Amino acid sequence: MSAAVYYGPRDIRVENVVKPTLEESTDAVVRVTHTAVCGSDLWFYRGKTDRDIPSRVGHEPMGIVEEVGDDVQSVDVGDRVFAPFKISCGMCEFCRRGLHTSCVNGDGWGDDNGGAQGEVIRCRHADGTLVRVPDAYANDDSALRSILPLTDVMGTGHHAAVSAGVSAGSTCVVVGDGAVGLCGVLAARRLGAARIVAVGHHPDRLSLASEFGATDTVSARGQEAIETVQEMTGGGAEHVLECVGATSAMETAVEVCRPGGTVGYVGVPHGLDDGLDLFSFFGDNITLQGGVAPVRAYADELLADVLQGTLDPAPVFTKTVDLDSISEGYQAMDERDAIKVLVEI
C-alpha cells in the first residue's frame, strides 16, 4: 500500500509500505479515504522539531472499516468511521472522565499502525477510538468533508473554548486565525458567546472567521493587537482562546485576558522554548487551562451538530490533494497558501 513518509525537513515522500494487519482482538483495520495535513505537522516539516527519519506521518484518519478483531463491538466491516489524533481505550479512568488524551492505554499514529496519511491503518482499541458515522451520511461527500475536522482541529478549537470557560453570553477573544483558531470561533459561537473577537493577520482567514461567527476581527500582531483588543473589550475579555502555541501568541492571549479570566490554550507549545513568563498570569490571577485536546470526548456531540447542519467546519479545507500529491499539500500549508489541506486517498 502507499503511505506518506517523512524524510526530513520539507521532504515528504509517498512510498510503498507494508500494509498493517490485525494484531489484537480489539483492533480494527481501516481503509483510509480522507485525511488531512495539520498545522502541527508543520513543526517537523519545517525542521523545528525532531522526528525519526524515515517515519510515517498523519493523524487525522477517516475511512471504511476493512477488518475487525473478535472483541470489537461498536464498528463492523464496511462502516464509515473516523478517528481522533490519539488512540484511546475508552475504559480507563481518564477516558471515562473525558480526558482520552491521557488514556493509560493510549497511543498515537505512526510507523507501527500505518500513519494516517496512508491507505490503511490499524486502529488499536477500536471501540474506544473509532467514531461511527451514521449510514445515511456514510457516502455523502459533503457531509464527510464537514466531519473530517472532528478528527482534530474542530475538537481542538472546541477544547480551547471549553477550557477558556466560554458560555452563553460570554465575550471571548480567539488568538490565531489558523484552522484551530477558526474552529475556536465556531466553537465559541456554538457555546453561545455573544461577542467573539478574532485576532490574526491574514485578511482571508479573518474574513472566514467573520463567516464563522466572529463579531469583530483584529488584523494585527503584538502590542498593536493587544491595545486594539483591550480597547474593544474595555480592558480584556474573561475568556481567551490561544490557538497558536507560539510565545508571541501566548503573550497576546494573557495581555487581552481580563483580570481573573481564563486563557484556554491548545496550541502545542513548541514555540515556547524560553518557557512561559508566569508573572503576567500571576499578577492578575489569570488561569491557564487546556492542553492537548481530548477530541474523542467531544466527537459525538460535535458530530450530532454537523449532521444537523448547525456546525460546519468544512470551509477550513481550502485545498484538496490526493495522496500522491500530498507534498504539495504540505507545501501549501507551509507557504500559507492553504488554511488546511484535505487529502483524498
Added chain:
Amino acid sequence: MSAAVYYGPRDIRVENVVKPTLEESTDAVVRVTHTAVCGSDLWFYRGKTDRDIPSRVGHEPMGIVEEVGDDVQSVDVGDRVFAPFKISCGMCEFCRRGLHTSCVNGDGWGDDNGGAQGEVIRCRHADGTLVRVPDAYANDDSALRSILPLTDVMGTGHHAAVSAGVSAGSTCVVVGDGAVGLCGVLAARRLGAARIVAVGHHPDRLSLASEFGATDTVSARGQEAIETVQEMTGGGAEHVLECVGATSAMETAVEVCRPGGTVGYVGVPHGLDDGLDLFSFFGDNITLQGGVAPVRAYADELLADVLQGTLDPAPVFTKTVDLDSISEGYQAMDERDAIKVLVEI
C-alpha cells in the same frame, strides 16, 4: 515615629521617619501594634530582587485606628483592625468579584503610606481595605496572634487551596512547608479535604503540617518527592497547592498532579527566571490557576472561623521580636530558624 527601612541585602535598619497623616477623606491612620516578616520579604533581603534603597518595608499590618477621614464608614477611631498586603477600594469591578488584588484603585504598602513594619500607617481606601476585629477580641492577645496571619499567609494558603479546587473529600498535595504551605494545609482541611499530603524538607515544619491536618508528610525534594507522592496517591492528586514560587517546586507540583487536575499556585514566581516549561502541563491538561492572593476577599470568612476557634494559624509564628529587633527577625527567617516572625510594635 520609628519604621523599618531597607538599605540593601541583609541590611534592615529601624529609623526615625515622618509619621504619615490623613490625606484623603477615605483614608484612615492606624497605629500598628502587630506586624510580621514575610517569606516574600526574603527575596529583596537576600538581594534576589531589586528594591529601592532606602525604602520602607512590611505589608502585614494590624493595629488601632487613630484617625479617620470624613468619608470612612466602616471603622472608627479606637477600632482594632488589620489590613491585607494590598490596598483595595472595595467598589470596583474586581473588588466586587473578589479579586481585590486587581483593584483598579489598588496600591501596596511602602514609602508613601508608612510601610507596615513601622509604628503608623496611612491606609487609603479604608472602607475597602481594613477589616475590623470585633470588640470582644480587640485586646485578646491570643486571638490577635491567630488573626494576624489573615493579613497575608493564611489568605494566601487559602487561595492556593481554592485555586486548586480543593473540596470536601478531595485528595490534595501541598508543595512547600513554609508559612504559606502550612496555611495551605489548614485551608485544605477547612475545605474538607480527606487526604492532605504535605511535601517539604524540614522535619519540624512537617510535624506542624501534621498538627494542622496533613494526613501524610513527605520529607524529600525533586524526583524522590515526586516518586513518593506518585506512589502514595496512585498517580498523583487532582488538587495540588504550589506554595513556594520556585522552579523546582512548580516542577514537583505538576509532576504530582493527576492528569486533568489543577495546580493552585500562589508563590511569587521569582525563581522562575527561565520561564515555565509548559509541556508538562500541556500533555496532561493540567490547569494552572491562582496568582497573587486576594486576601481581602477571604478575610471575613476566615476571621469568623478564627474567632470560633476552628481555625488557628498562630503556630506559624515561631519567633516574636519587637520593632527595634526586627533585623533579628529577618535573620531568623533567612536562616530558616523561624517559620514566620511576629513583630510587636
